[in-house]
Amino acid sequence: MIFLDAAATTPLRREVLDAMWPYLTGDFGNPSSHHTLGESAAHALAGARATAAALLACRPGEVTFTSGGTEADNLAVKGIALARQAADPALNRVVISAVEHPAVEESARYLERFHGFSVDVVPVDGRGQVTPEALLAVLQPETALVSIMYANNEVGTVQPVAELAAAARHLGIPFHTDAVQAAGWLPLDTKALGVDAMSISGHKLGAPKGSGLLFVRGRTRIEPLLHGGGQERGRRSGTENVAAAVGLVTALTLAQARQVEERRRVAALRDTFINEVLTGVPGAVLTGHPVHRLPSVASFCFPGTSGESVLLELERQEVLCSSGSACAAGSDAPSPVLTAMGFKAEVAQTAVRFSFDSAVTAEDLGTAARAVSQAVATVRALGG
Structure with missing residues (x-):
């Protein structure tokens, strides 16, 4: 076959399974527990976060581990837009491209249905690309967020993300990119790309399903979707999946090495x-x-x-x-x-x-x- x-x-890489195995078996502690087993898990989680930050050229505190790309996209689009709207009710528009993954498009439509946002859709050309000129044509003073994917999941077209992010940044608008398909193949330097948020999914590059992360630049306001114990610096409550985080970072490290x-x-x-x-x-x-x-x-x-x-x-x-x-x-x-x-x-x-x-x-x-x-x-x- x-x-x-x-x-x-993609299939789970053996190196990834080996890295995860201790946290699926004997080292099963809750990272929030204040005893030896919990502290061991917390140390592993902190190490995974630090490694992810090095790979993405950001600070560890700017990495939030999620259950995958869909959750990361939802948290970025809903969380940033709602936080911006709370700070300034006039910010009630979100911009997406015409070729976004459903996780981004449906998040924007949710904001439209339940929070009074308008969704502006940037057209693409016959090759599936968004031009900076096309993006600038739809940006408005009320735009709270722009979300345009790094690489398309159906046709493979790569967007000029650095140029698009620069266009949004010039107007003071946060820019999120869905990098689920790009991860492992394209550079993920968040500084060079100039993005304020970026989503990654583990199972596209040899990590397990149910693993992902969201980079959010430090000063970017974001409203959490999951409330509870305040894990992940309050951005994503719930006991962290240490094994999944370790697996994701291991897969990303292996992919970026070559x-x-x-x-x-x-x-x-x-x-x-x-x-x-x-x-x-x-x-x-x-x-x-x-x-x-x-x-x-x-x-x-x-x-x-x-x-x-x-x-x-x-x-x-x-x-x-x-x-x-x-x-x-x-x-x-x-x-x-x-x-x-x-x-x-x-x-x-x-x-x-x-x-x-x-x-x-x-x-x-x-x-x-x-x-x-x-x-x-x-x-x-x-x-x-």
């Missing part, structure tokens, strides 16, 4: 795969930016087919991939990302995404490219 759905999830080499190697394999698919499948259309895209994502539309039918045929050939966002599984509606990029609904419904981790090989992708050609031909022959 060739697994090409790493944008949905990031430049792996990015270059996997991008070359991706480009070969893209060329083989476009050559082998008449009418195939590459989606997303041809250059500014994740090294790990190749996404296509295959007009004259159903994307779901192609997926089923590929699975019969032992190639696992996706028709788009894993968070929209089971929906036969056209991808909002692709329609925002200008694709007609009937073409958007033919989308297939191939995403891979650093373990992918040229042989895997060569086999997959041939399987794609056969699968699309079969589906077309059967009438879509």
